[in-house]
Amino acid sequence: MPYQLQLLGSPVLRKKTEPLDLREDRGEIERFLPAMRDILHRREGIGLAGPQANASLRVFLLDADRLPVEGHGVFINPEVSSSGREVYEEEGCLSIPGIFERVKRRECSHVEAYDERGELFSVDLRGLAARAAQHEFDHLEGVLFIDHLSPIIKRMLRKKLREIRAEAEKLGQVG
Ligand SMILES: [Zn+2]
Known part of the structure; x- marks a missing residue:
C-alpha cells in the first residue's frame, strides 16, 4: 500500500522500525518524505512518524514552522x-483521531538525528517541541500515546478506540 495515514489497528503502528541506510535508501527517502509532509500538512499535525505513513522506517517529521526546532523538520535514525x-x-495523534488525553513526559529532549541531506545534527528541545519529539520517537518503537494512559482512562476510551479500529478495518489497513 502507498504512503497513507494509518489508523489505530493498522499493524505497522505496532512494529519497531528499521534504521534507514542514508545511501542505499536514498530513493525511498525521496519518495516518502514528500508523502509524509503532505499527510502532516493536510491533517494539520505538528509531527508524523514513518509508521503513521505506512513506512516502517526510523524517521519522523516535526513541523518546523510551528515548533521551535531550530529549523529541523526531518529526523532520520533519531536518538x-x-x-x-x-x-x-x-x-x-493523527492515527488516533478525536482523542486528546494528558500524558506524562519529561520537559526537555536532546535529539540527535540525520537530516534529509544525510548530515548529522543535534538539537535541544523544550516544552511542546520536546513532547512532540518524545511522542514521535515512541512511534518508531511501536508505542502509541494511549499506552501511557491509566487503565481507568483507557477503559473510558474503549468505545472510541473501537470505532477508530473499525475505521482502519474499513480502509483495509488491518490486513
Ligand atoms: Zn502520534
Whole structure:
C-alpha cells in the first residue's frame, strides 16, 4: 500500500522500525518524505512518524514552522534522550483521531538525528517541541500515546478506540 495515514489497528503502528541506510535508501527517502509532509500538512499535525505513513522506517517529521526546532523538520535514525521534570499535558495523534488525553513526559529532549541531506545534527528541545519529539520517537518503537494512559482512562476510551479500529478495518489497513 502507498504512503497513507494509518489508523489505530493498522499493524505497522505496532512494529519497531528499521534504521534507514542514508545511501542505499536514498530513493525511498525521496519518495516518502514528500508523502509524509503532505499527510502532516493536510491533517494539520505538528509531527508524523514513518509508521503513521505506512513506512516502517526510523524517521519522523516535526513541523518546523510551528515548533521551535531550530529549523529541523526531518529526523532520520533519531536518538532522543529526555530530561527535566515530568509534566502532564494534553496530547493527540493523527492515527488516533478525536482523542486528546494528558500524558506524562519529561520537559526537555536532546535529539540527535540525520537530516534529509544525510548530515548529522543535534538539537535541544523544550516544552511542546520536546513532547512532540518524545511522542514521535515512541512511534518508531511501536508505542502509541494511549499506552501511557491509566487503565481507568483507557477503559473510558474503549468505545472510541473501537470505532477508530473499525475505521482502519474499513480502509483495509488491518490486513
Ligand atoms: Zn502520534
